Structure formats: C-alpha cells, structure tokens
Amino acid sequence: MPADNRVPASLPRVSTGIADLDGILGGGLTQDRVYLLEGTPGSGKTTIALQFLLEGARLGERGLYITLSETATELREVAFSHHWTLDGNIELFEMISGDGLEPDAEQSILEPAEIELGETTQGVMDCVDRLKPTRVVFDSLSEMRLLAQNSLRYRRQILALKQFFSTRQCTVLMLDDRSSDPGDLQLHSIAHGVITLEQTAQDYGSARRRLRVVKMRGMKYAGGYHDFVIETGGVNVFPRLIAADHHRPFTGDLVTTGVRQLDEMLGGGLAPGTNTLLSGPSGVGKTSTAMRSGLAALERGEKAAYYLFDEGIPTFLARGRSLGMDMQPHIDSGQLQVFQIDPAELSPGEFASWVRRAVEEEGVTFLVIDSLNAFLQSMPGEKYLLLQMHELLSYLNQLGIITLLVLGQHGIIGDVRSDIDLSYLSDGIVLFRYFEAHGNIFKAVSVAKSRVTPHEASIREFKLSSSGILVGEPLADFEGILTGAPAYHGGTALIATEG
Numbered sequence: 001m002p003a004d005n006r007v008p009a010s011l012p013r014v015s016t017g018i019a020d021l022d023g024i025l026g027g028g029l030t031q032d033r034v035y036l037l038e039g040t041p042g043s044g045k046t047t048i049a050l051q052f053l054l055e056g057a058r059l060g061e062r063g064l065y066i067t068l069s070e071t072a073t074e075l076r077e078v079a080f081s082h083h084w085t086l087d088g089n090i091e092l093f094e095m096i097s098g099d100g101l102e103p104d105a106e107q108s109i110l111e112p113a114e115i116e117l118g119e120t121t122q123g124v125m126d127c128v129d130r131l132k133p134t135r136v137v138f139d140s141l142s143e144m145r146l147l148a149q150n151s152l153r154y155r156r157q158i159l160a161l162k163q164f165f166s167t168r169q170c171t172v173l174m175l176d177d178r179s180s181d182p183g184d185l186q187l188h189s190i191a192h193g194v195i196t197l198e199q200t201a202q203d204y205g206s207a208r209r210r211l212r213v214v215k216m217r218g219m220k221y222a223g224g225y226h227d228f229v230i231e232t233g234g235v236n237v238f239p240r241l242i243a244a245d246h247h248r249p250f251t252g253d254l255v256t257t258g259v260r261q262l263d264e265m266l267g268g269g270l271a272p273g274t275n276t277l278l279s280g281p282s283g284v285g286k287t288s289t290a291m292r293s294g295l296a297a298l299e300r301g302e303k304a305a306y307y308l309f310d311e312g313i314p315t316f317l318a319r320g321r322s323l324g325m326d327m328q329p330h331i332d333s334g335q336l337q338v339f340q341i342d343p344a345e346l347s348p349g350e351f352a353s354w355v356r357r358a359v360e361e362e363g364v365t366f367l368v369i370d371s372l373n374a375f376l377q378s379m380p381g382e383k384y385l386l387l388q389m390h391e392l393l394s395y396l397n398q399l400g401i402i403t404l405l406v407l408g409q410h411g412i413i414g415d416v417r418s419d420i421d422l423s424y425l426s427d428g429i430v431l432f433r434y435f436e437a438h439g440n441i442f443k444a445v446s447v448a449k450s451r452v453t454p455h456e457a458s459i460r461e462f463k464l465s466s467s468g469i470l471v472g473e474p475l476a477d478f479e480g481i482l483t484g485a486p487a488y489h490g491g492t493a494l495i496a497t498e499g
Contacts, residue, residue, distance in 0.1 A: 011218070014135070014171045017055030018048065020237040024213060024222045029193065032169050033217075034162045036141075036187050038176040039197030044209060044230050045175045046070070046078055048197075049137040050086075051234050052173055056135040057089040064133035066093045066124055068143035082233055093127050095120060117147040121157050125164055133170060141176040141187065155186050162190055192217050198225075205344030211237065227349025238349035241356065243394035250400025254453070257289070258296030261460065261471035262445070266428065267453025272365070274452055275393050275403035277423065280432025281416055282408055284443055285464055287311075289430070290368045290404045291320055291327070292469050297366035297402070298330045304366040305337045305358040307351075309374030310408075313340050324468045337362065343377045348388045351375075355392065359399055367396065370406040373419055390425055397427070427451045432462065435481045444481050445471060 013028035022028040029035060039045050053063035065075060065086075072092040079086050086092065128136065141158070148154030158174075165172045176187060188194050194214035201207050210225045228237040254269035263269040270276060270293065278286040294304045308316055316338060320327045330336035337358060341351070358364040369375060376385050396403050405426065409416045416433070423429055429449040435442055445462040447455040458474035459481050475481060 015055050015059075016048070017051035017053075018235055018237055020226075020239050021048075021211075021235075024226055024237065024239050025216065026220050026222075029171060030216075030219060031171055032166065033192035034165055034172040034174060034190075035193045035195065036176060036191035037173050037195050037197070038178050038187070040199060041177055043197035043199040044228070044235055045177075045197060046075070046139065047082070047230055047235050049139065049173050049175060050075070050079055050082075050084065053086075053090050053135055053137060054084060061089065061134035062131065063090040063135040063137075064093060064128065064131055065090065065137045065139065066095065066127065067139045068095050068120075069140050091131055091133070093131075095123055117144065117153065117157055120144070120147060121160060124161065128164070128168055128170065132168075136165065136170045136172045137175065138172060139175040141174055142179045145180060151186065155190070158187065158190055188214065191215075193219070202344070205342075208347050210347075210349070227347040229347070229350065238347070238353040240349065241352045241391050241395055243391050243398060246395050247398050248400065252452075255300065255402070256296050257293040258299075259289075259292060259469050259471055262289070262430075262469075265445070265447045265456040265458070265460065265471075266430075267447075267450055267455045270402050271427075271452045272400045272402055273397045274427035275397065275405060275425075276428035276430060277405045277407055277426040278430050278432070279407045279418065280409055281411055281434060284432040284434060285445075285462055285469070286406045286408070286432055287316075287370055288319065288323055288464055288469060289432075290370060290406055291316075291323075291325055293404060294336070294366055294368055295320075295325050295327065295330075298335055302365045303335055303337075303363050304330075304368070305339070305355075305362070305364045306368045306370065307354075308338065308340045308370055309343055310371050313338055322466065323464060324466060337364070341374075343374050348384070352388070352392055355396070359396070359401060365400070366402050368404045368406070372405055372407045372422065376420060385420060386422070386425070389422060393425055423449070428455075431482070433482050435478070437478070444475065446482070 012031040013022075014031050015022050015028045016025070037045050037048060049065070053065060056063045067075065072094055075092055076086055124138070138161075144157060145154050148157060174187075174191065193216040196212050196214050197209065198211070199207055199209050208227065209229060210227050212225050213221045213223065222239060222242065224240045226237055226240050228235055230236075250272050252271055252273065254263075254271055256263050256269045257266070278289055280286050290306075294306060297304050306316070317327055327336060327338070331338060339354065355367065358367070372385075372389075393403065405422065407418060407420070407422065409418045411417060426449065428447065428451065431446050431448050433444045433446075435444055443462040444459050446459040447457075449455070458476075459478075460474055461472035463470040463472070
C-alpha cells in the first residue's frame with residue numbers, strides 16, 4: 001500500500017508564555033519542533049526563553065535550560081528580577097567548567113578551543129534522555145559555533161541535534177546572539193521557525209525593542225515588526241495593528257461638538273467613524289475645542305479617552321476648569337480616561353496597544369490625540385508616522401470611533417507651517433488662526449474639509465471665555481483673515497463678545 005503522506009489538519013500548539021506573541025504566531029509554536037530565537041545581547045532572548053519554560057511548568061510540563069554561556073546562578077538572578085522562581089519542573093544544566101565544556105560540569109570559564117564539539121553534543125543528548133523534558137532551551141549556539149571552528153561541522157552538529165530532538169517529543173528554543181556573519185542563514189534553513197529580536201538605541205530616551213517572525217513552516221503568522229518591552233514580570237509584546245482585521249457596525253448619526261455654531265460649520269456636527277484634524281498655532285484654542293467636544297460626548301453617556309503628549313494632567317484639568325469645563329468628575333467615575341504620555345519612553349506599537357485596549361476593552365467611543373507634533377518624536381521618521389497614523393485611523397474609523405487629532409503649527413500670524421501634512425488622512429480639517437484688527441489680536445476658525453457633510457465655507461471669530469467657547473457669525477466684513485493681515489470693508493464686524 002502507498003505511504004500515507006497526509007498532514008494533520010491542525011497540529012498541536014505550544015504557548016510561548018506570552019499571550020500576544022502567541023497571537024502573532026497564530027496560536028503559539030507547533031509542538032515538537034526546533035525554533036531559533038536570535039538577537040543581539042540584551043535584546044530579550046533569555047527572558048523570553050524563561051517565560052517559555054515557566055509556562056510549561058505551569059501546565060505541569062518538565063522544562064530544561066541547557067546553558068553554555070551563563071551560569072545557573074546568573075539565570076536564577078534573571079528570574080528573581082522578574083519575581084519568578086525556577087524551582088519545580090525546570091532543570092538548569094550547565095555545560096561549562098574550569099576545564100572546559102563537559103556534560104557533568106557545574107561552573108565556570110568557557111574555553112572552546114580545548115573542547116571537542118562531539119563531547120558537547122553528546123552531553124546535551126545524555127541530559128535530555130535522562131530528564132525527558134517536554135520543553136528545552138539551548139543557550140547558546142554561538143558557543144557551538146566556536147567549538148565547531150568551520151561551518152560544515154557546525155551545520156552537521158546542529159542537524160544532529162535537530163534530528164535527536166525530533167525523536168524525543170521536545171519543543172526546543174535555540175538561542176543565538178547573531179555573532180556570526182549576518183549573511184549566514186544556515187540556522188534559518190535548519191530551524192522550523194525563526195524569531196528575530198532587535199534593540200535600537202535612540203538619540204534620546206529609552207532603547208526600543210521589536211521582534212519579527214522571519215519564518216514559520218506550515219503556520220500563518222502576523223508578519224512585519226512588532227514592538228515589545230521588557231518589564232518586571234517579563235516581556236510584553238505589542239502586535240502590529242492591522243486595521244483590515246477590525247470591523248463592526250455603527251450608526252452614522254451626527255453628534256454635537258457642544259458648540260452650536262461649530263456644528264453648523266461642520267455641516268451638522270461630528271460623524272462616528274471619522275477623524276477630524278484641529279490645526280493651528282500654539283494657544284489658539286485647539287485643545288480647548290477638543291475638550292469641549294469630549295465633554296459633549298461624556299454628557300451623552302459615552303466613554304472617552306484623551307492622550308496628552310504635550311502637557312500634564314494637572315494643567316489639562318486646570319485649563320478645563322478655567323473655561324467652565326470640569327473634567328474631574330468624569331475621570332473619577334471612570335467615564336473619561338486621561339493619559340499623560342512621554343514620547344521618549346513610549347514606542348508607537350505600545351501606544352497603538354493602549355488605544356486598542358481603550359476601544360475594545362473599556363468601550364471608548366470618543367478619542368483625542370494631543371498632539372501629533374509630540375507623537376512624531378516617538379517615530380524614527382515622518383514616513384513612519386504617516387504609515388502608523390494611516391493604520392491607526394483606519395482601525396478607529398472602522399469601529400465607529402470619533403477621533404480628534406491636534407496638530408500645532410509654527411508661527412503666529414502670516415507664514416504658518418506644519419511639521420507634517422496629515423490633511424489627506426483626515427476626514428475633516430478645522431483651521432484656527434490669529435488675526436489683527438482694531439489694534440487687537442483675535443482668533444478665527446474655519447472648516448477646510450469634511451468628507452461626510454457639506455461644510456460651511458465661511459470664517460468665523462473664535463473666542464475662549466470663562467463660560468466656554470464662543471463662535472461668532474461669519475466675518476463677512478474681512479478679507480485675508482487666514483493670512484493674519486485682513487482688510488476691513490465697511491459695515492460692522494461681528495466680533496463675538498461674552499454675554
């Protein structure tokens with residue numbers, strides 16, 4: 001009879017111990033396979049490997065950590081820093097001694113030139129046969145490479161180990177510090193799957209870490225780079241946001257900004273599933289307008305989230321109180337979440353995960369990012385900001401979220417410019433400007449774009465007062481307001497006043 005070459009429809013999966021990494025892998029690692037986890041020193045390989053073994057121990061599986069580079073004491077110190085214990089079902093097996101690498105050695109200095117690679121490989125096999133682990137971590141292949149001294153012998157030994165593990169029902173993580181030639185892909189071709197970790201230093205702020213699944217045989221996974229951080233308690237991965245994976249039905253009924261005249265200018269108000277860019281120079285009223293729109297959402301019973309990149313929460317709350325908008329009760333009730341963000345410490349992927357958590361878990365339907373200028377500083381370049389914002393805004397729009405984006409511009413009057421151009425990504429654009437008239441400086445507001453409503457083309461005066469936001473009638477008696485140097489023509493200018 002012919003051999004049965006059918007492949008099981010669904011092979012068993014093994015959790016890495018990191019839920020979001022399992023999600024990226026489509027459910028975890030395929031059981032009883034050998035995987036390569038590579039990255040430069042400090043990128044997080046040991047932490048991920050320990051989490052992999054700890055997850056197995058939690059499930060009652062025996063784990064084995066074979067180390068050629070670190071001592072058992074050092075590994076326990078790493079675990080202790082995360083409040084973990086390696087007792088129980090996890091065995092630490094050192095293959096380093098004062099005389100070199102030996103299977104029964106306990107501690108010391110590695111001297112690869114004096115050791116036979118075959119003895120080392122045999123030591124690994126003997127240890128696995130004796131302990132019969134379900135999960136194995138082999139740390140690291142760089143020492144094996146030094147022992148082999150040539151690529152052919154090295155490849156043969158790795159293949160021998162792979163074949164050995166395949167007959168022992170072990171799921172194996174092999175760690176490599178990428179100290180070989182970057183173009184050497186021998187390990188990639190041998191391993192069932194490859195995960196690459198990267199760490200990059202910023203000119204200012206904390207280092208950024210990201211991972212990429214290079215390959216996974218027979219598995220569908222989320223490609224591209226995914227940010228992650230190492231915190232007390234382990235690695236926290238932030239899967240790359242893929243907007244196309246997220247949809248839900250919502251109504252398109254317009255809602256108020258809390259200012260009747262501004263609603264008129266927008267063609268009736270703000271539409272769910274759209275984003276609006278509030279653009280203008282510093283101090284002109286962008287944040288205050290966003291706050292008033294957010295307060296209107298809260299008054300409707302919705303949940304809102306405000307992400308502050310430029311100012312602190314106390315300043316934000318004080319600003320609201322001075323304009324008759326007390327946000328504190330809504331924060332206390334949990335209806336409003338305000339986050340103060342340091343762009344030097346937060347990666348774009350982590351920020352996207354915060355937004356997803358607010359929308360999917362907390363039920364937020366109104367969201368403000370203030371401001372995009374500071375958000376830009378968390379990106380390596382403008383094109384990455386545009387790509388990130390495109391995906392994030394598409395995600396929010398497809399879930400029916402109303403999003404306000406605040407963009408500060410350089411200059412006060414005259415030549416006013418922006419660091420970035422997000423106009424093509426925005427469903428609506430509200431422009432704020434200063435202008436001079438009658439020996440005083442005034443503010444003006446106009447709607448330059450609205451994809452979903454027939455917006456008003458006029459320019460109106462805009463004013464902040466202790467009673468809130470005031471928007472006047474169209475400034476029909478002025479020309480050149482947006483340039484900052486208007487010309488006045490007859491009649492009486494309709495300047496908004498308190499009252």
